[in-house]
Amino acid sequence: MIEVDHIARTYTRGDGTPVPALKDISFGIAKGEFVTIRGASGSGKSSLLNILGCLDTPTAGTYRLDGEDVSHHDDQRRSHVRNRKIGFVFQSFNLLPRTTAVENVEIPALYAGGHVDRGRALAILGRVGLGDRADHYVTELSGGEQQRVAIARALMNDPPLLLADEPTGNLDSAAGESVMALLTELHREGRTIVLVTHDEGVAAHAKREILIRDGLIASDRPQGRDAATARQSA
Amino acid sequence: MAQPDGSTWRHLARGCLRQIWRYRLRSALVVFCAALGVAGAVTSVNYASGGRAQVLEKIRRLGTNVVVINAEQSRAVGGRARTGQVVTTLREPDYRALQREIAGLVRSSAVITAGMRLKAGFNSKVSPVLGVEPDFFRIKSWALAEGEYFDEEDLKRSVRVALLGHTVARDLYGAESPVGQRLFINRVPFEVAGVLSERGQGIDITNEDQQVYVPLTTAMRRLLDAEHYTSILFELESSDQMARVSREIEELLRVRHRISEFRPADFRVGNQVDLIRTQLASSERLGFLVRWIGFSGLVVGGLGVLAIAWIAVRDRTTEIGTRRALGATAPDIFFQFAFEAMVLATAGALLGLALGWLASRLTAHQAALPFIFERSNALAALAVALLLNLVFASWPAWRAARLDPIQALKHE
Ligand SMILES: Nc1ncnc2c1ncn2[C@@H]1O[C@H](COP(=O)(O)OP(=O)(O)O)[C@@H](O)[C@H]1O
Ligand SMILES: [Mg+2]
Numbered sequence: 001m002i003e004v005d006h007i008a009r010t011y012t013r014g015d016g017t018p019v020p021a022l023k024d025i026s027f028g029i030a031k032g033e034f035v036t037i038r039g040a041s042g043s044g045k046s047s048l049l050n051i052l053g054c055l056d057t058p059t060a061g062t063y064r065l066d067g068e069d070v071s072h073h074d075d076q077r078r079s080h081v082r083n084r085k086i087g088f089v090f091q092s093f094n095l096l097p098r099t100t101a102v103e104n105v106e107i108p109a110l111y112a113g114g115h116v117d118r119g120r121a122l123a124i125l126g127r128v129g130l131g132d133r134a135d136h137y138v139t140e141l142s143g144g145e146q147q148r149v150a151i152a153r154a155l156m157n158d159p160p161l162l163l164a165d166e167p168t169g170n171l172d173s174a175a176g177e178s179v180m181a182l183l184t185e186l187h188r189e190g191r192t193i194v195l196v197t198h199d200e201g202v203a204a205h206a207k208r209e210i211l212i213r214d215g216l217i218a219s220d221r222p223q224g225r226d227a228a229t230a231r232q233s234a
Numbered sequence: 235m236a237q238p239d240g241s242t243w244r245h246l247a248r249g250c251l252r253q254i255w256r257y258r259l260r261s262a263l264v265v266f267c268a269a270l271g272v273a274g275a276v277t278s279v280n281y282a283s284g285g286r287a288q289v290l291e292k293i294r295r296l297g298t299n300v301v302v303i304n305a306e307q308s309r310a311v312g313g314r315a316r317t318g319q320v321v322t323t324l325r326e327p328d329y330r331a332l333q334r335e336i337a338g339l340v341r342s343s344a345v346i347t348a349g350m351r352l353k354a355g356f357n358s359k360v361s362p363v364l365g366v367e368p369d370f371f372r373i374k375s376w377a378l379a380e381g382e383y384f385d386e387e388d389l390k391r392s393v394r395v396a397l398l399g400h401t402v403a404r405d406l407y408g409a410e411s412p413v414g415q416r417l418f419i420n421r422v423p424f425e426v427a428g429v430l431s432e433r434g435q436g437i438d439i440t441n442e443d444q445q446v447y448v449p450l451t452t453a454m455r456r457l458l459d460a461e462h463y464t465s466i467l468f469e470l471e472s473s474d475q476m477a478r479v480s481r482e483i484e485e486l487l488r489v490r491h492r493i494s495e496f497r498p499a500d501f502r503v504g505n506q507v508d509l510i511r512t513q514l515a516s517s518e519r520l521g522f523l524v525r526w527i528g529f530s531g532l533v534v535g536g537l538g539v540l541a542i543a544w545i546a547v548r549d550r551t552t553e554i555g556t557r558r559a560l561g562a563t564a565p566d567i568f569f570q571f572a573f574e575a576m577v578l579a580t581a582g583a584l585l586g587l588a589l590g591w592l593a594s595r596l597t598a599h600q601a602a603l604p605f606i607f608e609r610s611n612a613l614a615a616l617a618v619a620l621l622l623n624l625v626f627a628s629w630p631a632w633r634a635a636r637l638d639p640i641q642a643l644k645h646e
Contacts, residue, residue, distance in 0.1 A: 055559060055639050076563050083561020090643070094556040098256040106245070111561040116245045153560070 001161065001192050002029040002052065007061030007071070008215075009047050021047040022058070023215040029194065031160070034187040036203040036223070037196045039212035045196045046165060048212065052194060053086050053163045054078040066160060083111050087154025089164035093146045095138040101125060101149045102134040108156040124152045128182060144175030151182060162186065164195045168202055180205045250574045257546065261578050264542050268582025268623060269589055271535020275528030275615040276590025276607075277597060282524040283611065284594075284603035286517045291604070293510045299473040300373055301480055303466045303487070306502045322462035323500045328490055329466055336482050341469040343370035346453050346460060352446065353418040354406040361402055363419055363446045365453020371397075371430075373469045376442075381413040381428020384449050392451040394424045400432040401443040419446065422456055434602075476505055532619050535586075540626035543575045547634040554634050555642030568628075568635035575627030583619045587612055 009022040021044045029035055039045050050056035051063060054070055055078070063071045070081055082088075087108075095104045105121040125134050128148040130141075138146055147167060154162055164183065168176035184205055187193050195206060203209050209223040254261045305324035329344050346365040352358065364370075368385050384395050396417055403412050403426075412426040433442045454460050470479055480503045493499050547554070554567055562570075591607055598605035 050640055053559070055643075079558065079561055079563040079566075082559060088559045090556070090559075094552060094559075094643070096553055096556070099252065103249075103252075107557065108560045110245050110249070111557075111563070111566055157561070 001031045001033070001066060002027075002194075003062075003064040004028070004052075005062045005064075007051065007058035007063060009044075009051060009056070010059050021215055022051075025061075025212075025215075025217055027210060027217065027220060029192065031192055032187075032190050033208060034184070034193045034206045035195070035208045035210060036206040037194065037210045037212060038198060038200070038203050039218075041198065043212045044215040045198075045212055047215075049163055049165055049194070049196050052161075053088060054081045079111075083108060084157060085159050085161055087151075087157070087159045087162045089147070089150050089154050089162065089167045091166040091169040093138075093143075093150045093170070095146055095149060095153075097139055098137060100135050100137055101130060101141065101152075104138060104149055105153045105156055107153060112157055121152075121156060124155050125149070127155075128152045142175065143171050144178050147171060147175070147179050148182060151179070151186075155186075160192060162191055162193045164193070166197055166199075167195065168197075168199070176202070246570070247573075250570065250577065253570075253574055254578060260542055260546060264539050264575065264578040265582035265585060267535045267538025267542065268579040268619065269535075269586035271532045271538075272583045272586025272615055272619045273589035273593055274531035274535075274586075275619070276587060276612050277593040278524045278528045278531070279521075279611045279615065280590070280594040280606050280608060281597050281601070281603070282517075282521040283606045283608050284598050284601070286514075286521055287604050287606055289510070289513050289517045293514070298510065299470040299476065301468045301470065301476065301483065301503060301505050303468075303483060304502050304504065305462065305464055306500065320462075321500055322460070323491060324463045324466065325461060326463075328487060329463065331490060332466070332468075332483060332486060335486055336468075336479060338471045338475045338479055339468045340471055341369040341373050343367040343373060343467045344450055344463040345370065345465045345467065346450065346458065346462070347464040348453075348458055350420045350446075350457065351418075352402070352406060353421075354412070354415065357406045359402075359405055361444060361446055362440075363396075363448060363453065363457065365450040365457070366447055367450050369469075370447070370467065373467050374442075376433070377431045379429045379431045380411065381426070384427055389449045389451050392455050393449060394422065394452055394456060395427040395449065396424045397427055397447040398429050399441075399443040399445045399447075400430060401441070402446055403429040417446075419448070420457055424448065480505065528615065529618065532615065532622055535582075535619065536622035536626040539575060539579050539582075539623050540629060543571065543627055543630040544633075546575075547571060547630045550634075551637065551642045551645040554637055555639050555645065558637075558639035559643060564635040567637075568631045571631035571634045572624075572628050575631065576624065579623035579627055580620060583616055583623070586619070587616060590615070 004025055004027050007022060007025050008020065011019040011021055013019055025048065037045050037048060047056070051058050054065070054073070057073070058071055061071070062069055065081065066085055068081075070078065073081065096107070102118065102121050102125060105125060106116055106118065109116045109121070122131070122134055125131055128151055130145060130148055130152065133141060133145060138149060141149065162183075167183070168179055171179060180202060183193055183195070195202070197203055203223065206223055209221060210217060211219040303324065305321040307321050333339065333342060343366050347362055349360055350363045351360050367389060368383060371383060379400065381397070383397065384393065388395060396419065398406070398412055406412065406417070407415065412429055415426050417424045417426050430447070448457070468479070470476065483503050484499075487501055488495060488499060491500060557567060590612065594607055595605055
C-alpha cells in the first residue's frame with residue numbers, strides 16, 4: 001500500500017536557513033494495516049503525514065502509494081490522488097459550518113467528477129451511526145458526532161487509505177473512545193489506517209507503532225494485542 | 235479527472251448559492267458595492283445626456299440659421315446708458331429694403347412687443363403681447379397645441395385674433411379650452427384662435443409660454459398705434475451665410491440710419507449661434523467629466539467587491555485547505571470563489587441598473603431636465619462593471635487557488 005524509501009523533507013525558513021524536519025525515513029505499510037505514528041511535538045509527524053497524504057512532496061527519496069510513485073506529481077495530479085485514494089480526518093474536524101452533515105460527506109464526490117450520490121452519503125452516515133443526523137447542521141452536533149461525520153466524509157470516495165492527524169485531540173475521553181472504536185471497526189473491515197498521535201493510549205488501538213524522533217524513525221514495532229504474537233514470530 | 239457531469243455542476247452551483255447565503259451580510263455588501271457603482275454611473279451619465287438633450291432641443295427650436303435685429307438704444311449716447319426709452323427707428327422701409335437687398339433670406343417676421351393687460355372673464359394679468367407675422371411660428375418651428383394660426387389675410391385686415399402661450403392659456407382659462415373664447419387686450423376685444431404648444435424656458439431668459447401673439451398689423455394699429463418694430467427675424471437658407479448676412483444688414487442699416495461705422499448704432503444684429511456653441515461646448519465638457527465620474531464610481535464599486543472578496547478568502551482559508559485536502563484542484567477553488575463573487579457582482583450590477591433608472595428619473599425631475607435613459611449607456615456601464623468585477627473578483631479567487639493547502643489547513 002505504502003512504500004517510503006529514504007525520504008527527507010527540509011523546509012527553508014524565511015531567512016534561507018534549512019530546517020531538516022525529516023532526515024531519512026523508510027518503511028512500508030501493507031494493505032489492511034492499522035499503524036500509528038507517534039512522537040514528541042516537533043519530531044516531524046505532521047511533515048511525514050503531509051507527504052503520505054500527498055499534500056507535500058519529499059525533498060529526497062521516493063514515495064509509492066498503491067504502487068504509483070507520487071513523489072514527483074504536480075499539484076493537479078496530487079489533488080486527484082488525494083481525492084481518489086486518501087481520506088483525511090483532522091484534529092479539528094474541519095467541517096464546513098452552516099452546512100448539513102450529509103452535504104459535508106458529499107464534498108469529496110464533488111471533486112471526483114461524475115455523479116454525486118446522495119444515497120451513498122446517507123448510507124455512510126448510517127454506517128458511522130449518524131443516519132438520523134444527516135440533515136442536521138454540523139454546528140448542532142457534538143464533537144464526537146462531528147468527528148464521525150468527518151470520518152464518513154473521508155470514506156465518501158471509498159479511498160484505500162485513511163489518514164488521521166490527532167483525531168481525538170479535540171475530544172473528551174468518551175467521545176475519543178467512540179471515534180477510536182469506529183476507526184478500529186473500519187480497520188477490521190479491511191481499511192488501511194495511518195494515525196498520527198502523541199498519545200500512547202490512542203496508539204494502543206493500533207497494531208503497529210512507528211516512533212519518530214528528530215526526523216528519524218526511533219522504533220517500528222508491533223503494538224497492542226498483536227504485539228506478543230508478532231514478537232514471537234520475529 | 236473525469237469530466238464533471240451535470241449533477242456535479244448543479245451541486246457546485248448549489249454549494250455556491252449556499253455559501254452566498256451562509257455569508258449573507260458579506261454577500262449583501264458585495265451586491266451593494268456593485269449596485270452603487272452601476273447606479274451612480276448610469277445616473278450621472280443619463281443626467282449629462284439630459285442636459286445635452288435640453289441644449290440641443292433649445293437650439294433646434296431657436297434655429298441655427300436665424301438672424302435677429304433688435305431696435306436698441308445705443309448704450310453710449312450722451313455718455314451714459316439710456317435704457318427704458320423706446321427706440322422707434324426700426325421701421326417698415328428698413329424692413330422692405332433689407333428684404334430687397336440681401337440675398338439668401340427665406341423667411342422673415344417683423345415683431346413689435348409691449349406689456350399689456352389681459353382679461354378673460356374674471357381673470358386678468360399683465361403679459362408681453364407680440365405682434366408677429368405668420369412666418370414667425372415657422373421660423374421658431376413652433377407647433378400649435380390646439381386651434382389655428384392666423385394667416386396673411388388676417389394681417390391684411392388687422393383681425394383681432396390671438397394665439398396664447400401655454401402658461402397664459404392655463405392662467406386665464408384654467409382647464410377650459412380657450413379656443414373661440416373672448417380675450418380683452420388693453421380693453422380691446424379679441425378672439426382666441428389657438429394655443430401654442432409648451433416650450434419651457436428658452437436659451438435666452440424670455441419664457442415664450444407666458445406671451446400672447448397677435449397679427450403684426452393688429453398690434454401696430456389697434457393696440458399700440460405705432461409705426462416702428464421692436465425686432466425683425468430673418469431665417470437664412472443656411473447657417474453658413476450667417477456672417478455675410480449679419481455684416482450686410484449692419485452696413486445697410488447704418489447707411490439708412492446715417493450712422494457711421496465708428497458710432498454706436500440704434501440697432502443690434504445678433505444671432506444666438508455663438509451663445510449656443512458655448513453652451514453646447516460646456517455641456518460636452520460636463521458630459522465628459524460625468525462619464526469619468528461614472529467610470530470612477532464603477533471602479534470604486536469594483537474595489538468594494540475586491541475588498542470583500544479578499545476578506546472572504548482570508549476568513550475562509552481553513553475551508554480552502556480542507557477542500558484542497560479532499561481533492562479540490564487549484565482551478566476548482568478559483569472557480570468556486572470567482573463564481574460566487576461574480577454571481578453577487580452581477581446581481582448587484584443588475585440591481586444597480588434598476589436603481590440607476592429610478593435615480594435618473596428622480597434627478598431629471600428635480601433638475602427639470604428631460605428624462606433620458608440611454609440604453610447604450612446603461613449597457614456600456616453594465617459591461618464595464620461586469621468586466622471590472624470579473625477582474626476584481628478573480629484576483630482574490632486566484633489568491634485562494636494559490637494558497638498552499640498545508641498552510642491553509644494550519645490557519646486558525
Ligand atoms: N513550513 C515550515 N517551515 C519551516 N519549518 C517547519 C515548517 N513546518 C514544520 N517545520 C519544522 O519542522 C519540524 C517538524 O514539524 P512537524 O512535522 O509539524 O512536527 P510535529 O507534527 O511532530 O509536531 C519542526 O521543527 C517545525 O518547526
Ligand atoms: Mg503536528
